[in-house]
Amino acid sequence: MKAMKSNLFLCLCAAVLLLTGCCGCRSHQKRTQRPLIGTEWKLVQLGGRTMEGADADSFTLRFAETGDVSGKGACNRLMGSYQVGEDRSLKIGPLGATRMMCPDMDSETQFFQMLDGVTHYDMDGPMLMLLDEGSLVAVFQAADSETK
Structure with missing residues (x-):
């Protein structure tokens, strides 16, 4: 007992x-937790690959209240529009970009293709996850949370 x-x-x-x-x-x-809109998001993982070296600081996104999205790839700047729904649906595009030749065009091409296919997002603390029909395609971290 x-x-x-x-x-x-x-x-x-x-x-x-x-x-x-x-x-x-x-x-x-x-x-x-950081808000989707107004936060600078730095790419930390793309297609299951952790961003390292120069890529670790290159790729960013920022969503504005006006429905505009901006950011940068390996060396080109991007701009366009986005739409977000109450169910965390997210449509990015159409996008435009500068046309500079980059040393690593493969990563930048993959980044732009990923953005074009995004259907939803999720958030966990300072992390933003972008999804394509339920599959995780990219992970971003709020730029101001890296040292916290």
């Missing part, structure tokens, strides 16, 4: 720790 009470007590303690731990996660997420 004593062992059963001890096990029950341990189970209750574990449950309390799990529940209070989740509250801390939600609190952190709310504290670090």
Whole structure:
């Protein structure tokens, strides 16, 4: 009987720790959450590949309240429009861009193609995930949250 009470007590303690731990996660997420609109988003992952080296600081997006989107690729600037829905649907484009030759045109081409196919977005704290029909295609981090 004593062992059963001890096990029950341990189970209750574990449950309390799990529940209070989740509250801390939600609190952190709310504290670090950035709005989609007005935040500069830096690309950290594209098509499952982590951005490294010069690419790590190159690719950005910013959504304006006016329905305009701007940013940059490997060396070209982009501009265009976007539409967002209540169900987190997101349509980016049509897009225009400057036409400079970049050392790494493959990454920039993949970036522009990804933006053209985005259908939805999701957010987790300072992270923005872009989705194409439910598949994760890119992950961005709020530029002002990198040092926090």
